[in-house]
Amino acid sequence: MRFFLLFCSFGLLGFPSCGEKSSCVLTQDQMMEILMDVQIAETAAQSLANPVKDSVQEVYYRQIFEIHGVGEEAFKTCFEELQADPERMSAVYEKIVDEMKLQGAKQLKKKEVVEEEVSD
Numbered sequence: 694m695r696f697f698l699l700f701c702s703f704g705l706l707g708f709p710s711c712g713e714k715s716s717c718v719l720t721q722d723q724m725m726e727i728l729m730d731v732q733i734a735e736t737a738a739q740s741l742a743n744p745v746k747d748s749v750q751e752v753y754y755r756q757i758f759e760i761h762g763v764g765e766e767a768f769k770t771c772f773e774e775l776q777a778d779p780e781r782m783s784a785v786y787e788k789i790v791d792e793m794k795l796q797g798a799k800q801l802k803k804k805e806v807v808e809e810e811v812s813d
Contacts, residue, residue, distance in 0.1 A: 717771035719763060721785065724771055729789050730757045 719727070734753035738746050758765055775782065 715774060717774045718767055719771045723761065723763070724775065725785060725789055725792070727757060727761050727763065727768060728785075729793060730760070732789070732793065 717724075731754075734750065734757060738750050738753065741749055754765070758768060775785075
């Protein structure tokens with residue numbers, strides 16, 4: 694649940710200004726990949742009721758961090774740091790939405806091909 698609140702504040706996501714020294718160890722692409730997985734996890738858990746939802750989300754986040762080889766603290770540090778620049782946040786969010794649409798279109802195409810093969 695705590696990450697859901699962080700993700701809901703995604704509207705504040707950005708990157709540090711050029712003059713600031715970053716303590717984030719993740720690249721912009723790594724953060725985007727993690728945040729896409731976070732969005733998927735949040736969507737998957739959306740229909741669950743509490744306290745099951747909170748427990749499932751905790752498992753999802755642990756798995757996301759493990760898959761990406763990043764610790765929770767490193768992610769939180771980067772996420773907090775990224776909240777400083779709304780313009781960059783907007784650009785990152787647009788890239789995430791575009792990538793998720795592209796992945797969805799690819800999955801739909803695969804499904805159509807499989808259905809076509811089955812019906813032949």
